[in-house]
Amino acid sequence: MKKLAALLVLLLGALGLTACSTPADPSQGLTVVATTTQVTEFTSTVVGTAGTVTGLIQPNQSAHSFDPSAKQLLLLSQADAVVINGADLEPWLQDALSAANFSGEVITASTGIPLIESDPHVWTSPKNAQQMVDNIKTGLDGLPGITEEQKQTFETNADAYDTQLYALNTWITTNIDQVPAAQRLLVTNHDAFTYFVDAFGINFLGSIIPSFDDNAEPSAAELDSLIALIKNSGATAIFSEASISPKLAKTIASEAGVKVYSGDNALYSDSLGVSGSEGETYIKATIHNVTMLMNAWGYPVQPLPAELTS
Incomplete structure (x- = not known):
């Protein structure tokens, strides 16, 4: 991070800027940076045409081990x-903010x-x-210099998105309610779906990486225990995750005699x-996830409501 801070100083100097300059008046062009891909989408949707939003973390990139570039600083x-996720997801954030002044x-x-x-992983619900x-x-409304016109844009956009998210939650419930509780079994790469499984009554058997950090490594004993658990549970699949290598998931699935959802x-x-x-x-990612679960559990996927197809 010190090296990045030094590069930032050089970059700022070349551009004739100062890292400690006061942010621009939002009414003259609101500029927002967001951390994760989910938070970036939420923020971009709310801001709409009332400002510019740039995401730091890119698609299929882990938030746990992210290291910002000089350009991002x-x-x-x-x-x-x-705009940040919070909940200790971004351990690198404070250093980045300090380096960027x-x-x-x-x-x-x-x-x-x-x-x-x-x-x-609070957004999974x-x-x-x-x-x-x-x-x-609410946070954007409270920024210095925000105009009433911008606030109205935020309100309109947030309300429209809220309607879609409500419809999404209802659609998920309709699908999962088809599945007997004893059959709602989930095994994943790492512990990223706690809020989701709690919200919809899913039995989370365990994960290949028994940690909320996708960079952690499981022990041989932990893998053996998971294989035995899968065999004894009646689970039919292991779910890899798009931002994590599926290699270990495929190995465990082969050992346990179940299907692996990857790629x-x-x-x-x-x-x-x-x-x-x-x-x-x-919304598309959540629909995809639920569709994969329903396929693995052997139940039909219900039609999407109009709010999610327009």
């Missing part, structure tokens, strides 16, 4: 606000959401996503997918 130095406002999207210890969007709107069928967790993929937006 420059973006932070000039931003009016940075960031002097704007920090908006924490997870504020007020009851947190599960050590699990930062659409109801939490609704709260995050509302927190972002285009992998779940989206820490990150959304690239443009054009089934996970390119939060």
Whole structure:
């Protein structure tokens, strides 16, 4: 991070800028930086045409081990606000803000959401996503220099997105309610779906990486225990995740005698997918995930409501 800070100083000097300059007046062009792909989408949706939003973390990139570039530190130095997930997902953030001499406002999207210890993946529950969007709107409303016209844009956009997220939550419930509770079994790469499984009554058997950090490594004993658990549970599949290598998931699935969902069928967790993929937006990624679960459990996927098809 010190090296990046030094590069930032050189870059700022070349551009004739100062990292400690006061952020621009939002009324003259609101500039927002967001951290994760999910938070970036939520923020971009709320801001709409009332400003510019730039995401730091790119599709299929892990938030846990992210290290901002000098160019991204420059973006932070000039931003009016940075929107973060919070819940300790971005351990690198404070160093990045310090290196960039960031002097704007920090908006924490997870504020007020009851947190599960050590699990930062709050967005996996659409109801939490609704709260995050509302927190972002409220934070943007409070920025210095924001006009009434901008606030109205935020309100209109947030309300429209909230309607879609509500419809998404209802659609998920309709699908999963078809499945007997004893058959709602889930095994994934790492512990990224706690809020989701709690919201919809899914039995999370375990993960290949028994940690909320996708960089952790499981022991041989942990893998053996998971294989035995899968064999004894009646689970039919292991789900890899789009931002994590499926190699170990495939090995475990082979040992346990179950199917592995990977590649285009992998779940989206820490990150959304690239443009054009089934996970390119939060709503599409969630629909994809539920569709894969329903396929694995052997139940039909219910039609999408009009709010999610327009």
